[in-house]
Amino acid sequence: MSDEFYMNLALNEAWKYQILTYPNPAVGCVVLDKSGKILSIGAHKKAGFLHAEPSAILLALCEISDDFLHKFILNYDQKFNTNFLDISDKHELLEKLKEVYLNAVFTYDFIMQNHGDLLDGAKAYVTLEPCSHYGKTPPCANLFVQLKFAEVVISCEDKNKIASGGISILQNAGIKVKVGVLKQDGGMLLKPFLSWQEGNFSFLKVALSVNGAATGGVISNETSRAHMHSIRSIVDLLVIGGNTVRIDRPKLDARLVKNGKSPNVLIFSREQKFDESLPLFHVKGREVEISNSLLRAKKSPLVMYEGAQEFLNLAKNGALPNVKWLLLYQSSNFKNEPNLLSQIYLKSVFRSNFADDSYGWYEIV
Structure with a gap:
């Protein structure tokens, strides 16, 4: 060999x-x-x-x-x-x-x-x-x-x-x-290491069903979600779009990781008012900021963006600061939800599996 x-x-x-x-x-x-x-x-x-x-x-x-x-x-x-x-x-x-x-x-x-x-x-x-x-x-x-x-x-x-x-x-x-x-x-x-050493590494995480649906509740299997929760527990900041928060009502914690720390959250939204009963507002030890600016994301060393449709389109147009990487999880199951629609070109860097799910790192070309 x-x-x-x-x-x-x-x-x-x-x-x-x-x-x-x-x-x-x-x-x-x-x-x-x-x-x-x-x-x-x-x-x-x-x-x-x-x-x-x-x-x-x-x-x-x-x-x-x-x-x-x-x-x-x-x-x-x-x-x-x-x-x-x-x-x-x-x-x-x-x-x-x-x-x-x-x-x-x-x-x-x-x-x-x-x-x-x-x-x-x-x-x-x-x-x-x-x-x-x-x-x-x-x-x-x-x-x-x-x-x-x-x-x-x-x-x-x-x-x-x-x-x-x-x-x-x-x-x-x-x-x-x-x-x-x-x-x-x-x-x-x-x-990624060299980027966060220089001040910031930002990436977009997307989870899809096998037919391309990105909404409607849980998509990935538990092993995939545990991996993603492990990453959540590491990042300095998690950024999510306001529409995703309102529609999916995610908690965005790290509950599948033993002693995992739930990340601080930046809700990127023009509209500042949100339902105060949303789960992500009630995670112990977390800071939540609502802003129409991504300045905080630019200044944080390690940032994960979550949310498919709105952030993919922004990433395609270079409107997400420093986001040149995509972490994609794909389930082996179909989901009766609308397909994600975006025209974005990716270079596959690494791919593997979590049981029946696949996942991979991609560079946004």
């Missing part, structure tokens, strides 16, 4: 957590053993938790060694009162470890102290240059050095002066480094 094949696996894994890593970038990592067998595919899932590299390395070590896996979950259960030991099936346990948010410092230190040179001569594919600094988590570049990796293939260099330097650490340790594999695709993955 080519370097591009493995890097594409890392990129696809990272895209699953796009936005959810805010304010960090989405990053993916693939680990191969010295014979070229894929051991693991990991990603950074949430700021403050494991980066992509230690996530993939942990899974690789657990795949190689049942003793390492048992020792890790035994110590993790004791330290954090979790119940990984209750899962007897190894495949199910590895899937669980891949899904959850593991404590970054504990896991990193455990790997450093217990790796036993099991990954000596291994190879990694990473979508972004491994970090070299101590922030909320320890530096990823040091892991590759201490575990004696033979080669690290990188899609994009890190231009952040604080986090960069990982390539030099790897090279100085004698690890072979290759940079620029699928660089354009890696750059696309980084675009």
Whole structure:
């Protein structure tokens, strides 16, 4: 298999957590053993938790060694009162470890102290240059050095002066480094991160039935909605059109996410009067602003626009500030509602599925 094949696996894994890593970038990592067998595919899932590299390395070590896996979950259960030991099936346990948010410092230190040179001569594919600094988590570049990796293939260099330097650490340790594999695709993955670092990343979210209906209550399945609620709990501001508020009466909370924070809301409307019984006005801890200006949206780092017809038409005409991306959920079910009508051109960047639903990221061309 080519370097591009493995890097594409890392990129696809990272895209699953796009936005959810805010304010960090989405990053993916693939680990191969010295014979070229894929051991693991990991990603950074949430700021403050494991980066992509230690996530993939942990899974690789657990795949190689049942003793390492048992020792890790035994110590993790004791330290954090979790119940990984209750899962007897190894495949199910590895899937669980891949899904959850593991404590970054504990896991990193455990790997450093217990790796036993099991990954000596291994190879990694990473979508972004491994970090070299101590922030909320320890530096990823040091892991590759201490575990004696033979080669690290990188899609994009890190231009952040604080986090960069990982390539030099790897090279100085004698690890072979290759940079620029699928660089354009890696750059696309980084675009949201670079945009909010510069002041603002805004995107439009739309949910459609299979026949193109965007109204009439719940459209997507629960897994799709849970993903969308996770994103809601991350954004700095949610913008919704006044017509959508009046017709659909949405709550716009993050109830499908454990301890999810419901976003502050800007209702974009010329008409300032709304029914005070609307659910979105009664969410604890939320600020709601009604305005015919999008100035606040321009000044917020991460903004999600919700509402299909009115915002799609505005986005098509460039009237939504900085909105160049669309997050589209599509149900597999028909809905007896009018179809959404808009002529807008999109470039598909990433597509995947939540059970029978599909979803994807698109650039507005």
